[in-house]
Amino acid sequence: MPSVNKYPVKIRVCEPDISELEINYVVDAIKNKEISSIASPVGKLEDAFAEKFGMKYAVAVNSGGSALFLTLKALGIVPGDEVIMPSFTMVATAGAVSHCGATPVFVDSSEKSFNIDPSKIEEKITVKTRAIMPVHAYGEPCDMSKIMDIAKKHNLLVIEDTAEAHGAKYKGKLMGTFGEASCFSFYANKIMTTGEGGMILTNNYELTDKLRHIRGYDFDDEKHFWHKTIAWNLRMSALGAALGLAQLKRLDELVLKRRANAKYYLNGLKNIPGLRFFPEPLNTFCVFWMFGLLAPRRDELMEYLAKNGIETRTFFIPMHAQPIYNDKGDFKWADHYGANGLQLPSASHITKEQKDEVIEKIKEFYANS
Numbered sequence: 001m002p003s004v005n006k007y008p009v010k011i012r013v014c015e016p017d018i019s020e021l022e023i024n025y026v027v028d029a030i031k032n033k034e035i036s037s038i039a040s041p042v043g044k045l046e047d048a049f050a051e052k053f054g055m056k057y058a059v060a061v062n063s064g065g066s067a068l069f070l071t072l073k074a075l076g077i078v079p080g081d082e083v084i085m086p087s088f089t090m091v092a093t094a095g096a097v098s099h100c101g102a103t104p105v106f107v108d109s110s111e112k113s114f115n116i117d118p119s120k121i122e123e124k125i126t127v128k129t130r131a132i133m134p135v136h137a138y139g140e141p142c143d144m145s146k147i148m149d150i151a152k153k154h155n156l157l158v159i160e161d162t163a164e165a166h167g168a169k170y171k172g173k174l175m176g177t178f179g180e181a182s183c184f185s186f187y188a189n190k191i192m193t194t195g196e197g198g199m200i201l202t203n204n205y206e207l208t209d210k211l212r213h214i215r216g217y218d219f220d221d222e223k224h225f226w227h228k229t230i231a232w233n234l235r236m237s238a239l240g241a242a243l244g245l246a247q248l249k250r251l252d253e254l255v256l257k258r259r260a261n262a263k264y265y266l267n268g269l270k271n272i273p274g275l276r277f278f279p280e281p282l283n284t285f286c287v288f289w290m291f292g293l294l295a296p297r298r299d300e301l302m303e304y305l306a307k308n309g310i311e312t313r314t315f316f317i318p319m320h321a322q323p324i325y326n327d328k329g330d331f332k333w334a335d336h337y338g339a340n341g342l343q344l345p346s347a348s349h350i351t352k353e354q355k356d357e358v359i360e361k362i363k364e365f366y367a368n369s
């Protein structure tokens, strides 16, 4: 791993894009003393988010990881169950399953995409399998036609991890609208943010009701301080929701900026021998949450960029390779991506000059070494 943290940073790998609109919304919330989870911005964000995605219900929580965990809990995932997911993901996807006492079952990525390879899913299905959790990594939609077909054939739930893909589409349909439920992260580096936060989308009323209860200690509707289950406080604050409302208004703009970044980088870097990119697959609308590529001598390149004030990040270290999961199966592509991938500065508001500097320094690294 490159020791990139020891140098001063000029260009961050990702930062929130905050305008006057966000500032005004948050200041108004404070002035109105709307700060807790029961204040109006939370409900307003839920309604607006559900409407934006054309879904019936949205449930706001305090993180993307909480969204995944609560959804699995509410859908009745229990010890002994297995949930299929890509190995190439962030730990929250697997952790949500583990926290239910169930077992995450990992599938390799494909040669063309860092997302789950649908052709390798069926061999991992057992009598214990309850669900598939596709992850739309870095803003690229999974091959949902194939995944939904497999789920239907084997009677499995689909829960989309849409943490990194706000606004992405597959065959014209928004990610987060395919499965029984979908989970978004609004962490500060995501395409839209509430600081920390997450959202669950579903068309299932019963599931929504359960989620609303267990995100807040499962207070009984009739008798306060009466609890039918032992639940959690995983609620979103109204300050975060106020920020999120402004960000949601700007979501299309933020997505277009991310896509423009990707186009610019792709164009600027395409002639450097040895680099490999992940262009938009057919029938998809990628949102390029982070612009990623595979680079020879990745760690040296990252160190060189860091020395020049440019912060980058490695791709995920796949879940099968983590000592906490330690699956010795064949994960050729997840391993390859994990070992060679890096993400370039990708904030929505990164300037042309900053992108040019990143491109120049990458060119310089390969020209001089």
Ligand SMILES: Cc1ncc(COP(=O)(O)O)c(C=O)c1O
Binding pocket: 063, 064, 065, 066, 089, 090, 092, 093, 135, 161, 163, 164, 185, 186, 187, 197, 198
């Ligand atoms: C694919 C994926 N799933 C889940 C999460 C968890 O989101 P949060 O950090 O909001 O808990 C993340 C966060 O980065 C993520 O990238």
